[in-house]
Amino acid sequence: MIEQLTREHRADAVLKLAALPRERVEAILLRRGIADDIVAEVKEVLAEVDCVLDAEEAVAYSFREPYRIGRFSDGQFPVFYSALEEETCIAEISYRYARQFEEQRSGAFPYDRYYHLITCNFAGMTLVLVGEEERHPALVSPTEAGYPFCQQLAKAAREEGIDALYTRSAREPNGTCTPIFTQSTLSNAKTESRFRFYAKDGATLHERLPQP
DSSP: OGGGSEEEEEEEEEEEEEOOOSSOHHHHHHHTTOOGGGHHHHHHHHHHTTOOOSHHHHHHHTTSSSOOOBTTBOSSSOOBOOBSSHHHHHHHHHHHTHHHHHHHHHTSSOOOEEEEEEEEEEEEEEEEOTTOTTTOGGGGOSSGGGHHHHHHHHHHHHHTTOOEEEEEOSSSTTOEEOOBOOGGGEEEEEEEEEEEEEEETTEEEEEEOOOO
């Protein structure tokens, strides 16, 4: 299948929603009484225990072992899951944390959830899967039943030197997901916006919060 698909070098801004501290971690540590001369050391310790502190850490986390199992990885290699559109990021995270949002709606854990929108510059060789959904419905399967096909495809693509896939989102019909395999193809990670997800009248809603 790989041989029949379009390969092209792409350069795009890719997006991801991630749970990050509201403030810069340096400001939080200083306010908590951590001496200025050891703030950097404390940050390093937090990074070692997988505390995601900022946009760069959110990117790096995806490339640390143990690798997470997902649609395009069986846990043997890393994937940075991102998308081209903000709406796709929202749809994907709403699915990923469906259980938590259900607890929010039911009142079992009725607290708001907050995510930062991260942007990165991507530049690398891609395999374009957009348009292949009819021939290969596993690409957008609504359940994990389609994962083995996608994982094998991703493994073959990596072996051919592909840095990322461009594929339709299984959650946002017109959205494009960009699972990325090569950390060096990503640069200039930063946070753009902060979102609040909250329950109202039995539904999960979201809003962009004003910049502080």
